Amino acid sequence: MSAKVTVIDHPLIQHKLTLMRQTQTSTAKFRQLLKEIGMLLAYEVTRDLPLKYELIETPIAKMNAPVLAAEKKIVIISIMRAGQGLLDSILELIPSARVGHIGLYRDPTTRMAIEYYFKVPQDIEQRDVLIVDPMLATGNSAVAAVDRLKEVNPKSIKFLCLLAAPEGLKHFHEQHPDVQIYTAAVDERLDEHGYIVPGLGDAGDRLYGTL
Numbered sequence: 001m002s003a004k005v006t007v008i009d010h011p012l013i014q015h016k017l018t019l020m021r022q023t024q025t026s027t028a029k030f031r032q033l034l035k036e037i038g039m040l041l042a043y044e045v046t047r048d049l050p051l052k053y054e055l056i057e058t059p060i061a062k063m064n065a066p067v068l069a070a071e072k073k074i075v076i077i078s079i080m081r082a083g084q085g086l087l088d089s090i091l092e093l094i095p096s097a098r099v100g101h102i103g104l105y106r107d108p109t110t111r112m113a114i115e116y117y118f119k120v121p122q123d124i125e126q127r128d129v130l131i132v133d134p135m136l137a138t139g140n141s142a143v144a145a146v147d148r149l150k151e152v153n154p155k156s157i158k159f160l161c162l163l164a165a166p167e168g169l170k171h172f173h174e175q176h177p178d179v180q181i182y183t184a185a186v187d188e189r190l191d192e193h194g195y196i197v198p199g200l201g202d203a204g205d206r207l208y209g210t211l
């Protein structure tokens, strides 16, 4: 596997991911689990955020205490629809982060990503971007999202997903070797329809009950 992929294999994440994969898991439960896993993944992805020190007073004493140096400089970019599930959980942890949206859907025949929406903060050149989407299958959506974001030149880009296929990771890193990917698991392969095997099915449909 490429050195540019970090697999976050914490036992809590793996347990919750197994529940998400199961066909009998309801829409409500699936949404709840994605939110919980999103928080756990965000914990790892934000590990290197810079800190600064501010003088505060506890009930006992004054101290120089660490706070995030640039909370408002982070932009979470959701690839709609399914990215919304991860976005919501990360915003609970970093409430001052800015938010962008890229609307993409996979053409069922060509499997190419078709863009239908793009809105990001205007001053993105001064900001660090975390793109979120639970699924990286062929990698076409992830590549299209990063292609588009590089046009507006953010300071840095990371990509966070829940499940990835080896074929998609290879494609992504051929196109964007500079972008680190974080994922909870790398599955076996893609099927003939471009779905991840064993995967969890269509993330957007399971999240919103549009099966």
Ligand SMILES: O=P(O)(O)OC[C@H]1O[C@H](OP(=O)(O)OP(=O)(O)O)[C@H](O)[C@@H]1O
Pocket: 079, 080, 081, 082, 083, 104, 105, 106, 111, 113, 133, 134, 135, 136, 137, 138, 139, 140, 141, 142, 168, 194, 202, 203, 204, 205
């Ligand atoms: O790596 P790829 O082969 O491009 O597949 C991954 C994409 O497929 C899903 O979106 P989908 O097109 O189903 O849209 P949706 O979120 O609106 O359901 C998923 O959320 C990714 O964006």
Ligand SMILES: O=c1cc[nH]c(=O)[nH]1
Pocket: 135, 137, 194, 195, 196, 197, 199, 200, 201, 202, 203, 204
């Ligand atoms: O397995 C897959 C592949 C693409 N998109 C999904 O939601 N699931």
Ligand SMILES: [Mg+2]
Pocket: 202, 203, 204, 205
């Ligand atoms: Mg879908």
